[in-house]
Each structure stands twice: as structure tokens, then as C-alpha cells.
Amino acid sequence: DSGVTQTPKHLITATGQRVTLRCSPRSGDLSVYWYQQSLDQGLQFLIQYYNGEERAKGNILERFSAQQFPDLHSELNLSSLELGDSALYFCASSPQLAGGREQYFGPGTRLTVT
Amino acid sequence: QKEVEQDPGPLSVPEGAIVSLNCTYSNSAFQYFMWYRQYSRKGPELLMYTYSSGNKEDGRFTAQVDKSSKYISLFIRDSQPSDSATYLCAMSASGANSKLTFGKGITLSVRP
Numbered sequence: 001d002s003g004v005t006q007t008p009k010h011l012i013t014a015t016g017q018r019v020t021l022r023c024s025p026r027s028g029d030l031s032v033y034w035y036q037q038s039l040d041q042g043l044q045f046l047i048q049y050y051n052g053e054e055r056a057k058g059n060i061l062e063r064f065s066a067q068q069f070p071d072l073h074s075e076l077n078l079s080s081l082e083l084g085d086s087a088l089y090f091c092a093s094s095p096q097l098a099g100g101r102e103q104y105f106g107p108g109t110r111l112t113v114t
Numbered sequence: 115q116k117e118v119e120q121d122p123g124p125l126s127v128p129e130g131a132i133v134s135l136n137c138t139y140s141n142s143a144f145q146y147f148m149w150y151r152q153y154s155r156k157g158p159e160l161l162m163y164t165y166s167s168g169n170k171e172d173g174r175f176t177a178q179v180d181k182s183s184k185y186i187s188l189f190i191r192d193s194q195p196s197d198s199a200t201y202l203c204a205m206s207a208s209g210a211n212s213k214l215t216f217g218k219g220i221t222l223s224v225r226p
Contacts, residue, residue, distance in 0.1 A: 002157065033213075042218035043158070043202060056213050090157050101146045101206055103214060105157030 003027065004093050004106035012112045018079040021109045025072055025093030031055070032074040033094070033103060034066055038087040049074055081113045117141050120203055120217030128225050133190040137203035137217045140184065144205040144215075147179050149188045152200045152219065161201075162188065193224045 003026035013019055025032050034046040036059075045058035049068035060066075063081075068074040078085060088110050092103040120137045127133055135149075146165055150158035162177040164170045164186075170177045176189040186205075190197055202219040 002159070004157070043216040045213045045215070048213065058213055092157075101148060101163060101214070102160060105150075105159065107157050 002104040002106065004091060004104050006089075006091050006106035006109050008109060009107065010110045010112075012114065013081060014114055015081055015083060017081050017113075018077065019081065019111065021076040021078070021089050021091075021111075023074045023076070023091030023093075023106060025074070025091075026095075026104055029093035029095050029104070030072065031094040032068055032072070033092040034060075034074070034076050035090045035092065035105075036087045037090060037108070043090070046076070078111070083113050086111055086113045115140055117215050118203065118205060118217045121220055122218065123220035124223060125220055126223045126225060127193055129193060129195060131193050131224070133188075133193050133197070133222060133224075135188040135190075135201050135203075135220055135222070137186050137205075138184055139186075139205055139215075141205070141207070141215070142184075143207040145208045146206045147177070147186050148204040148206075148214070149175075149177055150202045150204055150216075152202060154199075158202060190222075193222075195224045195226050198223050 005024045007022045030051045032049045037043045046060040048056040066076045088108045090108045092105045094103045149162040151161045152158040164177045167181045174191045178187040200219040200221045203217040204214040
């Protein structure tokens, strides 16, 4: 158990809908990272937050957004969902800002868009 | 060309074999090299973490980095069925933007 929690574990929704994925980092970790994992693309970095502020952006679509709250939990919002958004979404946390090499992953949320 | 390339596998070996997993990369800025292990339906788990070139050993696992060739390896000695998982290499540059770039992963199966 990494100490990172994610809810829900599974999510099934229809195209065009909006969903929110939630992540609680390990106690004391200030950085949160979101990743998308699909069979064809592998694990893709989406976005990083550090202590409530956005720090880095990766391959995140404009339909996706995220935020980190004062209690350090983070939410990833996915809207206007398409079939291709079906994937595993992972959250990771890390205790260092400049480092971030040691990232601890949560169990993931499996999103299925029908 | 992708920044990080990893043999797609899958790889199947008998118990007790020595396993060699490899990644190549193109970005000279990468300074930190990691190996993650991911069991089915679980999140990736950090296995090994190496800075710059050289070797690092942890039990049955050895990570090797050759920056001149832009090539990293993970060796597993005396492989066990419990090592059956997907192994992903990951890399990052130094500095504040420390995003990890992952290989696509290779699935290893160790047969009893």
C-alpha cells in the first residue's frame, strides 16, 4: 500500500458526460501528479500540482482540468467524454518539488466510456 | 522517435533465470532513471532509482545506466514467479519540472 488513495475504483459513463476523479496523497506529500494509462499510449503524464498550485502540464486535453485543495487532495475533472478517454487514471504523490523522482502511485481509477 | 523506447515483450522465463530488461532514450537532459513494477490491476511501484551513470544493486535487482549510449537496464537474478509483472522504465531531467517520462512497459512472466 503506497499511502495514496483514489476514488472511485471503477467508473462507467456515457459519451458526452463529465466525471470527477479524486486523489488523496500520502501524508506530508505536497506534490500530486495525474497520469493516464492506456494500452496503446502507455503511462502519460497529465498534470502536476504542488501545494495547491499548478506546476507542470503534460499531454492534458483542454476537456480535462484538475485542482489541488488546501487539504492537499486533488481532483481531476474530465468533461465531454469520448470513447478514447477510456483508460486507467493514476494519481501519484511525491515529497519533493525539485525532485519528484520518487513518486508513489495510487491504485488508479478505471474509466470506461460507453 | 519516442523519447523513451522499451522492448514491448512479452517476456517469459523459467524460475531461477536471470532477466534483463532494457530501455533506450533520446533526451540527453535525462539525469534520473527509475524502474517501476506494476502488478495487474495495481498502480506502479517504485523499484529502483539511479542518478546519472553507473550501477545500483538492491537484493536480486541491479539497475545499470550507460549515459554515453543512452541505455538503461534492469537485471533480475534468480527470478521468482512473484516477479511476474509489468516493468516500466522512467526518466526525468534535473530541475523544477521533474515530470517522469515512461517507457510503455514490458510484461514479464516467470514460469514455476
